[in-house]
Structure formats: structure tokens, C-alpha cells
Amino acid sequence: MVDLRELRLPSERQRPGDPRVVGFQPEPSQEHVEQSAAAAIELGNLVTMAQPVSARPLRVRFCHVRLPPRLPFNLYGFNIVNISDNGELIDSLGADEEILYALIVNQPVELQREASIVFLNDLIGRQGPIADVVADRRSLGDLPDLAAAADASSGEISMDTLRFSLEHAADVLKTRAAAAGYRLEIEYRLDPLPRREEVARRVSQLRHLYKLSRRSEGDRRSSEEEVRSCAVGFSSRLRSWGFASS
Amino acid sequence: MGIRQFMNQCMRDADVCGNGYVDFGFLGLDPTLRCLKPEDVEILPGERYRLLSEQASRPLDRVMHHCGLEQFDSPYGISPWEVLLYVNQRQSILDGIGKLARTTLTRGPLPVEQQQRLEDVIRVAEAIERDTRDRLDRLLWFPRTRLRPVRGDLYFAGHEDMKT
Numbered sequence: 328m329v330d331l332r333e334l335r336l337p338s339e340r341q342r343p344g345d346p347r348v349v350g351f352q353p354e355p356s357q358e359h360v361e362q363s364a365a366a367a368i369e370l371g372n373l374v375t376m377a378q379p380v381s382a383r384p385l386r387v388r389f390c391h392v393r394l395p396p397r398l399p400f401n402l403y404g405f406n407i408v409n410i411s412d413n414g415e416l417i418d419s420l421g422a423d424e425e426i427l428y429a430l431i432v433n434q435p436v437e438l439q440r441e442a443s444i445v446f447l448n449d450l451i452g453r454q455g456p457i458a459d460v461v462a463d464r465r466s467l468g469d470l471p472d473l474a475a476a477a478d479a480s481s482g483e484i485s486m487d488t489l490r491f492s493l494e495h496a497a498d499v500l501k502t503r504a505a506a507a508g509y510r511l512e513i514e515y516r517l518d519p520l521p522r523r524e525e526v527a528r529r530v531s532q533l534r535h536l537y538k539l540s541r542r543s544e545g546d547r548r549s550s551e552e553e554v555r556s557c558a559v560g561f562s563s564r565l566r567s568w569g570f571a572s573s
Numbered sequence: 574m575g576i577r578q579f580m581n582q583c584m585r586d587a588d589v590c591g592n593g594y595v596d597f598g599f600l601g602l603d604p605t606l607r608c609l610k611p612e613d614v615e616i617l618p619g620e621r622y623r624l625l626s627e628q629a630s631r632p633l634d635r636v637m638h639h640c641g642l643e644q645f646d647s648p649y650g651i652s653p654w655e656v657l658l659y660v661n662q663r664q665s666i667l668d669g670i671g672k673l674a675r676t677t678l679t680r681g682p683l684p685v686e687q688q689q690r691l692e693d694v695i696r697v698a699e700a701i702e703r704d705t706r707d708r709l710d711r712l713l714w715f716p717r718t719r720l721r722p723v724r725g726d727l728y729f730a731g732h733e734d735m736k737t
Binding site: 360391392393395396397398399402405406407408416418429466467468470471474517518519520521522523526527528529530531532533534535536537539 | 590592611615649650656657659661665694696700712713
């Protein structure tokens with residue numbers, strides 16, 4: 328009898344000393360790109376839900392990008408933040424906008440499927456705590472702990488169900504979505520931002536991020552460290568305004 | 574400005590904005606170089622370019638285009654910084670919380686219930702901050718820890734003054 332816990336998922340298949348998973352493509356071929364696109368479309372068909380009609384649609388569009396330079400081999404995908412026509416950030420969930428998620432095409436196709444399921448499970452899992460807080464069933468202060476517990480649970484569900492089969496993982500994902508009051512609508516397009524307008528409207532935010540990274544410029548600090556220091560320097564500011572951390 | 578400055582600007586635009594352009598034009602017989610604002614450039618078929626801020630102008634055909642991250646079918650590149658753009662989103666949430674905190678502080682002592690609510694908001698801000706730090710640590714560990722030291726024989730002897 329096969330012990331499912333012994334089965335290694337694509338993200339767990341690595342050779343000793345090599346940070347890349349087995350099957351990583353440094354230069355993805357056209358054939359690999361086409362296989363990746365076909366797999367994403369197939370997965371979309373598998374998890375898209377026709378029912379319940381009354382449920383709130385949760386629209387996700389997958390797309391593909393090459394691994395950006397300087398980023399680690401264990402980056403499997405990332406959310407491409409929505410930006411409005413006038414260059415402002417949009418909260419996709421709150422605005423019922425489509426969520427754009429870029430899969431890294433260099434990864435093996437099986438790993439891209441795994442990453443898609445993990446992302447969707449995380450997304451669904453996070454909706455419960457948020458809904459509880461919005462409906463005043465839980466206090467806002469509970470949100471960090473609730474979100475952490477939901478993330479842990481979602482991760483476990485993804486791993487356990489994927490070890491069994493992709494179809495089983497998709498079924499469980501759809502059941503969770505329906506229970507949370509959502510209906511998944513998954514679409515796909517190869518390029519994340521194919522049109523000029525889509526690229527152009529992001530420029531001001533990207534420049535802002537670049538400037539943020541340069542704000543506290545030090546001679547020997549890398550831009551990554553600068554982004555980090557800007558993003559995480561908030562507590563000290565709050566404290567300087569008279570708020571002690573509880 | 575030297576050509577190096579134009580090229581540097583183009584590369585930085587490509588890295589930050591996703592696309593960098595240098596137009597190698599002519600004013601009479603004099604060559605003129607200029608960088609084009611990435612958000613103003615439309616790519617036309619046949620590797621020609623149009624500057625949207627100059628509607629009446631002819632398409633430009635001596636433009637060097639450099640992409641940050643190439644897409645597959647689209648001629649436009651995207652920024653490698655897209656991965657980090659969520660930091661802006663989180664920063665705007667934190668800024669909103671900060672504004673709320675400052676406004677509330679100026680009103681003097683708060684009723685217990687409001688004080689509790691404000692503390693909740695601050696807990697959330699701290700959790701966002703922690704999560705951002707963790708995600709950045711996971712995302713950016715590679716460049717700092719995985720690069721091997723430069724090999725001693727990578728550069729040729731006398732490379733400092735380009736003699737050999």
C-alpha cells in the first residue's frame with residue numbers, strides 16, 4: 328500500500344545542493360511554454376464552477392512570465408497588482424476585479440499546477456477570516472492570528488489533496504470555495520499585460536516603488552534592502568507618535 | 574550629455590518601468606539623441622515607434638527599445654519590479670492606518686472602546702509589516718547568500734589600467 332505522505336510533490340523534488348527543483352528550465356523552449364499554457368487552461372477548466380449561481384464570483388486570470396532576473400529559483404508565481412486607469416492601486420477583491428496571477432514558466436509544468444492550486448486555496452482560505460471581521464463576528468485585532476491559522480490550514484489542505492491527485496485537489500478547492508460563498512471563474516492568457524495601456528498605467532507606481540527603494544539610500548545598501556527597510560519601518564513611526572506595541 | 578547617460582537612462586527605464594527607449598534622430602544633419610518616456614510610446618508594426626505626446630509627428634524608426642522582462646507575444650516588456658509592487662499596496666494601507674492614528678491622537682483621551690479598536694488596528698498594521706518582512710526575506714534571500722565569490726582569475730592581470 329502506498330503511503331501518500333511519502334510521495335513528493337513537484338516543489339519537493341530537488342537534488343542535494345541544487346536550489347532548483349527537478350525539471351527547472353533555465354531557457355524555456357517554445358514547446359515548454361505551450362505545454363505550460365495548455366496545463367493552465369486545463370486547470371482553469373477543472374476548477375471553474377458553474378454553481379452555485381448565486382455565489383459571489385471570484386475571478387482569477389492566470390498568465391505566464393519568465394523568472395525575473397535576481398529572483399530565487401523557488402519563486403513559483405506572484406500576484407500582479409491591479410492598477411486603475413489613473414494609476415492608482417486597486418484592491419481586486421474589494422472591487423470585484425479580476426485577480427491576475429503570473430506563473431513562472433521556467434518551472435516544470437507539474438509544479439505550475441501545484442502552485443496554481445496552492446494560490447487558489449490560500450485565496451479562498453483568507454476570505455473566511457476577513458468575512459468574520461467585516462461581519463463583526465470577530466474583532467479586527469484577531470485578524471492576524473485568524474489569517475495565520477487560515478494560511479497554515481490552506482497549505483496543509485493543498486499538500487494533502489495534491490498528493491492524492493490533481494482532480495481531488497480541484498474538487499476539494501471547489502467545495503471550500505462554495506462553502507465560503509464563492510464561485511471560482513478561472514481564465515488564462517499567455518502575456519500578463521499585452522496592451523500598451525496596461526503597461527503604461529503602471530509606470531507611476533513602479534517609479535514610486537523605485538523612489539521608495541532609494542529614499543533611505545546608503546552607500547553600500549542594496550536596493551532590495553532599501554525596499555525592505557522602507558516597508559517595515561512602520562512600527563517605529565507609530566511608536567514615535569505615542570503608540571506602544573501591545 | 575554623453576551617450577552613456579542616455580543608455581543608462583534607457584536601461585533604468587527598462588528595469589523600473591518595463592520598457593526603455595532611446596531615439597537616434599537627426600535635426601538637419603546633426604544627430605540628436607533623446608530618451609522617450611516609456612508611458613508615451615506606442616510600438617507600431619515593423620519596429621517603428623510613435624510618441625503619443627507628439628500626435629502630429631511621424632513614426633520614429635531609429636529607436637532602440639530595451640525590455641525589462643520580455644513577454645511572449647506582446648512587443649511591450651514588463652518590469653521585473655512587478656513582483657514587489659504589492660509593497661506599494663501595503664505601504665498605502667499602513668499610511669492610511671498612520672493617518673488614522675495621528676488624527677485620533679489629536680483628539681485627546683479616547684473612550685475605552687475606541688482605544689481598544691485603535692489598538693486592534695495597530696496590531697493589524699504590525700502583522701502586515703511582519704508579513705511583508707517575511708515575504709521579502711523569502712523573496713530576496715538568493716542574491717545575498719547564493720552568489721559565489723568572484724574567482725581570482727576572472728579578470729586578466731593588469732585589468733585595472735587596461736594594459737594587457
